[in-house]
Amino acid sequence: MREIEANKITAQVKRLCMEANYDLGEDVLKAFKDYYAAEESPAGKEILEQLIENARIATDEKTPICQDTGLAILFIELGQDVHLVGGDLNEAVQEGVRQGYQEGYLRKSSCHPFTRKNLGDNTPAIIHIELVPGDKINIKFAPKGGGSENMSRVVMLTPAVGRQGVIDYVVNLIKESGSNPCPPTVVGVGIGGTFERAAYIAKKALLRPIGSKNPDPELAQMEEEILEKINKLGIGPQGLGGRTTSLAVHVDLVPCHIASLPLAVNVQCHAARHKEVTI
């Protein structure tokens, strides 16, 4: 058993909230630059240039990349030999989010679904915990803005539509989303499992570095195929026309029931923010 202080988790979560919102990952920046070189639309090029410059300013001045600093989403891998002392995990994380959003000058977006009253401190954060072997805690923080989350879907397809049906659904969803999710996007696709499992793996797939290949060659090929189709839609940066509609498609697949074919598509805007720490 390894003891970890709860306040250590609070401090790390607080730091992750700020850093993720100020510093865009190298993988995203590299994708901006690669697509900039290939973009044919002048407006598209101009927008990609602004995104690169925006990320530079955000890092240098420690200001949010986007003013929508999202709902706080955390994926935690908790080693089963960890013993947390001085508090409980949930509250330690919520407190980290509270402090990070307050002290980092981040926008608080959590509200009541009907009254729309802002809850004021961006909690409750959405926390996913997986128990894993070992005595460490890995925390991944990924703020998610409303614009792209609103374009995401879970659908229970008829198994007969198969692989092609999945591809068509994803491409069509991106087509219909147009400018709304702030393209260029990253598209997380979760295939199989159940209703909620599909959504979970789709969201988790967004955390994979852009440019990484799916270890499963069949899924890697599917990712390429979907990406190619999406980038032929013409939507382009910000939906104003161009080649760069998505930077990457990340697919994950798990077994499902003989009677169903669950599919989740989680759309991520270009502000593809995430940071992690292992304690």
Add this chain to the structure above:
Amino acid sequence: MPETIKLTTPLSDQDVEKLRIGDKVSLNGVIYTGRDAAHKRLFDLLDQGESLPIDIKGQIIYYVGPSPAKPGQAIGSAGPTTSYRMDTYSPKLMSVGLKGMIGKGNRGQEVIDAMVKYKAVYFAAVGGAGSLIAKAIKKSEIVAYEDLGPEAIRKLEVEDFPVIVVNDTRGEDLYQKGVEQYRRE
């Protein structure tokens, strides 16, 4: 992309009539902010025949809900929010002289028609470029509806605020035209 067109508010009919979809524009002078709640109030005032708390003749409204300003900053990150939520209110505001709107995402046909009728334009700012856009905002001051908090109407002083013309006074739509141009199906 053509040269950047520099414009200073308030805008005249001639200023907006020469703009075409796809034009890159840099805005200077004063612009106002407003989102759903503020729009609803302005709309209701006009409905009741009352005057507005700001003079919007020739002016531009920016749809934005910034992040909190750090000490020493005029404003926090300040990228555009989705525009269609303002569609119900925009034609009426154009009818009393609003010349420009800045946001992101498509506008409804009735808004596009109103732009033709009243000679106004819709600009897109780059969604998610909040830090970059904040640099162009030199001063920010609440001028109405302080009780709405982040949704209050602010008067911004801007310098070279970067936007792209999406809907012009001829009823053209860059969201449609741009995508058509690059689609390969």
